[in-house]
């Protein structure tokens with residue numbers, strides 16, 4: 384249960400955080416508020432309702448509804464309901480972190496915190512870091528794209544990084560459940576919009592970078608700058624940075640906090656010396672200041688090599704002994720929709736992955752190629768989400784050229800014409816050696832790919848990963864259930880029968896070729 388906080392205390396915290404004048408109106412000495420809410424449809428009696436100006440709506444317009452739902456007071460930047468106790472501040476959004484923390488009882492002060500950012504690999508790395516910290520004996524919560532978890536309890540979230548009040552409430556929930564530590568996925572948009580304000584991380588992790596979310600950030604430089612903010616002194620004490628791309632290298636060079644460099648480069652502090660991956664998992668050979676280490680993980684795919692190395696480095700920075708880190712990494716099960724491997728046992732393999740950027744797609748195709756049996760082909764089921772980051776589509780098509788057969792399909796058009804989205808993907812595929820087919824119905828596309836695949840082949844279904852809802856209109860209420868892994872499993876059974884009893888697949892790491900980094 385969230386604490387009841389005196390109105391005067393809210394006023395004091397708001398003044399400390401504000402960059403300009405704060406005016407308190409109404410509210411007698413006995414007034415308390417419980418919980419900070421930014422959506423009028425979620426107000427509970429006694430809450431403080433923050434009127435946030437957004438891109439499509441303005442919370443000030445919903446203040447009356449919030450009061451009707453029982454809001455005890457309002458946080459505003461212009462007067463809207465003079466009779467209701469309110470605090471007027473220069474920026475409501477800028478107060479969400481400080482006041483969200485206060486109204487959740489400042490849980491972050493009692494938790495050791497790790498923040499994870501990067502274009503790809505945030506979810507996997509967060510899950511791995513949690514595994515490392517739990518192996519060291521302390522209960523650890525995690526919040527990110529897959530929701531929030533502590534112990535065996537989970538809660539759904541609608542954003543990768545929730546709005547600050549929800550995030551602080553989740554940290555309170557974790558603390559109350561006995562957590563001593565928490566791992567927070569920090570998206571660039573969240574960093575930009577202040578969703579992780581009022582959190583001081585012990586370690587900030589950067590998993591890598593490629594162009595994304597330019598609809599929001601405008602330029603790549605701005606996108607990088609948003610991520611780099613996590614490495615400022617007021618946000619973290621230390622950094623762990625994958626330096627395999629120039630943006631990571633630049634971050635490691637410019638960060639004002641001590642940084643542990645991770646990657647294949649000779650000057651990396653945690654250096655990847657070699658790796659191999661297959662259906663049985665991934666093995667990475669690392670070197671750090673304590674010597675060489677062999678890390679084994681059930682996660683499948685080359686993209687996880689640096690995720691594992693970054694989680695290793697985070698454990699080291701937090702003082703976890705090497706054997707416990709290795710045990711923790713070995714015990715973490717693959718997160719849902721991150722190179723989830725289905726099939727095998729006499730049937731083609733199907734890999735379901737979240738890859739939705741050109742580089743992530745290229746890496747996913749390379750992993751699918753690693754998993755093919757001799758002579759096997761890669762069938763790629765590819766779409767692109769409507770009404771978001773349209774500039775990525777031709778790049779996705781270009782990466783798809785590395786597949787043998789490409790099944791272009793719908794990935795949730797959000798009101799756009801699915802055929803027009805596919806046409807834009809096709810531009811990147813012009814002249815490609817790959818055979819390209821279009822099946823707009825996503826279920827039918829997955830089924831067709833699985834039907835066409837031989838025993839040595841791999842069907843790679845990308846874009847949605849763990850997601851189970853798909854939307855083809857602009858009204859979120861029209862979203863329907865669609866789970867790529869579920870469809871692929873049904874297709875495997877329909878086309879190739881149930882798994883054979885004797886599994887003669889090469890699911891032993893020793894059967895796999897070594898790679899030198």
Ligand SMILES: CC(=O)N[C@H]1[C@@H](OP(=O)(O)OP(=O)(O)OC[C@H]2O[C@@H](n3ccc(=O)[nH]c3=O)[C@H](O)[C@@H]2O)O[C@H](CO)[C@@H](O)[C@@H]1O[C@H](C)C(=O)N[C@@H](C)C(=O)N[C@H](CCC(=O)O)C(=O)O
Pocket residue numbers: 421422423424435436437438439440441442445541542543544545546570571572573576599
């Ligand atoms: C760009 C962005 O992040 N937008 C978020 C932002 O929307 P917005 O500013 O347009 O808000 P708005 O809809 O205009 O509403 C303004 C205010 O009025 C309130 N309201 C609105 C209607 C109503 O009836 N009552 C009411 O009180 C809203 O709750 C809000 O506080 O505030 C909303 C409420 O919190 C968010 O749902 C919305 O996320 C949208 C849905 C979104 O899709 N965001 C994505 C792009 C995002 O943040 N993704 C990142 C990155 C993921 C990754 O790593 O790839 C993430 O962290 O999830």
